[in-house]
Amino acid sequence: MIASITLVLCVLAGILIVIVMRGASSLNLAMFTQTPEGGYYLGKGGGIANAIVGSLYLAFGASLLSFLFGLPIAFALQKEYLGRRLARMTRLSLDILWGTPSIVYGAFGFIIMVYLGLRASLLGGIITLSLLMLPIMIRSIEEVIRMTPPELKEISYALGTTRIETTLTVVLRQALPGIVTGVLLAFGRGIGDAASILFTAGYTDYIPRSLFDPVASLPLAVFFQVATPIPEVQQRAYASALILLVIVLLVSIISRLLSQRVSRHIVR
Amino acid sequence: MPHISLSNLTIAYGNHQVLQDITVDIPDGQITAIIGPSGCGKTTLLKTLNRLVDLYEEIRVEGEVRIDGVNIYDPKADLLALRKKVGFLSQKPYPLPMSIHDNITFGPRIHRMNRKELLDQIRELEKHIPIDSLCPDGRQKGTRFRKNPEMDYLVEYYLRLAGLWDEVQERLHDPATQLSIGQQQRLALARALAVEPEVILADEPTSALDPISAQLIEKQFKILKNHYTIVVVTHILRQARRIADYVIFLYLGELVEHGPAKQFFNSPRDERTRAYISGEIS
Numbered sequence: 001m002i003a004s005i006t007l008v009l010c011v012l013a014g015i016l017i018v019i020v021m022r023g024a025s026s027l028n029l030a031m032f033t034q035t036p037e038g039g040y041y042l043g044k045g046g047g048i049a050n051a052i053v054g055s056l057y058l059a060f061g062a063s064l065l066s067f068l069f070g071l072p073i074a075f076a077l078q079k080e081y082l083g084r085r086l087a088r089m090t091r092l093s094l095d096i097l098w099g100t101p102s103i104v105y106g107a108f109g110f111i112i113m114v115y116l117g118l119r120a121s122l123l124g125g126i127i128t129l130s131l132l133m134l135p136i137m138i139r140s141i142e143e144v145i146r147m148t149p150p151e152l153k154e155i156s157y158a159l160g161t162t163r164i165e166t167t168l169t170v171v172l173r174q175a176l177p178g179i180v181t182g183v184l185l186a187f188g189r190g191i192g193d194a195a196s197i198l199f200t201a202g203y204t205d206y207i208p209r210s211l212f213d214p215v216a217s218l219p220l221a222v223f224f225q226v227a228t229p230i231p232e233v234q235q236r237a238y239a240s241a242l243i244l245l246v247i248v249l250l251v252s253i254i255s256r257l258l259s260q261r262v263s264r265h266i267v268r
Numbered sequence: 269m270p271h272i273s274l275s276n277l278t279i280a281y282g283n284h285q286v287l288q289d290i291t292v293d294i295p296d297g298q299i300t301a302i303i304g305p306s307g308c309g310k311t312t313l314l315k316t317l318n319r320l321v322d323l324y325e326e327i328r329v330e331g332e333v334r335i336d337g338v339n340i341y342d343p344k345a346d347l348l349a350l351r352k353k354v355g356f357l358s359q360k361p362y363p364l365p366m367s368i369h370d371n372i373t374f375g376p377r378i379h380r381m382n383r384k385e386l387l388d389q390i391r392e393l394e395k396h397i398p399i400d401s402l403c404p405d406g407r408q409k410g411t412r413f414r415k416n417p418e419m420d421y422l423v424e425y426y427l428r429l430a431g432l433w434d435e436v437q438e439r440l441h442d443p444a445t446q447l448s449i450g451q452q453q454r455l456a457l458a459r460a461l462a463v464e465p466e467v468i469l470a471d472e473p474t475s476a477l478d479p480i481s482a483q484l485i486e487k488q489f490k491i492l493k494n495h496y497t498i499v500v501v502t503h504i505l506r507q508a509r510r511i512a513d514y515v516i517f518l519y520l521g522e523l524v525e526h527g528p529a530k531q532f533f534n535s536p537r538d539e540r541t542r543a544y545i546s547g548e549i550s
Contacts, residue, residue, distance in 0.1 A: 158356035159375045160348045173365040265365040265443045
């Protein structure tokens with residue numbers, strides 16, 4: 001047992017050390033503020049502002065989209081709405097979707113876009129990414145909603161509320177920390193995903209000006225730039241990896257702090 | 269005042285029959301205790317009175333429960349109006365996940381009562397139970413009534429009515445979960461009263477509480493019974509003796525005996541009642 005823990009910790013430390021050392025040495029102000037000069041694949045100058053901004057656009061957009069659809073679905077999975085059987089089947093399908101590799105989402109999104117005649121774009125990336133995030137968000141939020149004590153709902157019903165009023169006042173408040181955690185979990189998963197946006201969001205040297213422009217992203221910045229023989233380009237890849245790591249870390253810290261803040265009123 | 273009348277009430281969960289053919293009238297403006305051993309259907313009987321049993325799956329209700337002459341199990345009956353009219357206290361108090369203040373205003377806010385309705389409700393109640401009768405040490409006029417004085421007054425009135433005001437007046441906006449369990453039960457009472465019910469149902473309201481908190485709840489019930497019809501489920505015989513005016517004794521889902529408390533305890537008619545009161549069966 002101790003051996004396996006040590007092994008896992010060593011691997012984790014190894015990843016962190018390589019990324020931080022390689023990444024930190026290539027970090028400078030230009031990385032954050034400039035887009036790559038002379039093409040991301042060959043150009044030696046510039047930074048990865050295109051990928052940072054692109055990734056944030058993609059992840060925020062997709063989080064928002066999947067939240068808008070995910071929260072009502074998570075609420076509907078309560079037995080008052082869907083009933084036990086239908087809810088169980090929905091949960092099962094969501095679990096299958098959760099386990100589906102993201103490249104499958106990418107391919108699916110690509111087929112739809114070809115069918116509709118759309119190019120790789122920010123919008124396409126956001127939609128595909130939100131499909132990937134949706135099951136994660138719904139299941140983690142719903143898990144918390146299901147932990148609401150049935151007596152608490154009973155109390156609310158006994159005061160003469162309808163089920164929708166109980167959901168929006170009592171259950172929502174009770175599940176708030178879980179909702180925050182669920183959204184940020186999905187955000188963290190989405191911002192790090194490369195395969196789903198490979199075909200659907202494309203890659204570019206520029207910061208997108210509209211939803212229909214292609215967009216760069218941090219995971220793909222690593223993917224495209226790490227294997228070149230040009231050291232300057234490789235540096236951009238390591239910097240991207242480091243920034244991605246920091247963003248994911250920050251999201252997880254924020255999620256903890258936020259859910260602590262909003263759990264003041266939680267009934268246990 | 270509502271008149272609660274049960275006739276031929278039979279309830280089953282799936283194939284398991286919980287209550288058989290209950291016919292009884294519950295007297296107005298008194299405390300009625302439903303007593304009996306564990307698992308005899310006390311709580312189920314209580315929860316049929318505000319249709320909380322509807323929440324349970326595979327439940328079958330036959331017979332009639334009339335409140336104010338309306339059969340509440342009639343498909344056309346207004347469920348929300350019923351639940352507003354019949355308040356409920358659970359065994360373990362659950363504060364709603366919000367502040368003490370918001371717990372009290374929850375009902376009035378959900379029922380979208382405007383300022384005039386709030387004021388009318390309190391005025392009407394004050395004719396029966398004036399606020400000054402609830403504060404033996406005199407009432408200090410606070411200066412905190414600013415934004416919504418009617419709502420603030422309502423919060424104070426019902427917290428006083430539940431005997432909790434003095435303990436929480438300085439921290440109305442703190443989470444209700446910070447209260448002790450005894451205080452939470454009185455908060456639940458105030459919250460239920462704030463929708464101005466005519467009946468209060470209480471499911472072993474003191475079983476999770478320490479003796480002093482339990483005593484406080486009993487004291488409030490005695491104050492409230494002049495204006496409300498109270499139905500209490502209890503498995504503590506001594507509690508029933510202390511507070512009940514009328515007693516309903518259930519045994520294995522069957523209504524064995526019911527009657528005024530004095531008569532019930534002093535000269536029980538049924539052999540099982542006698543055995544239960546004397547402690548031979550439990």
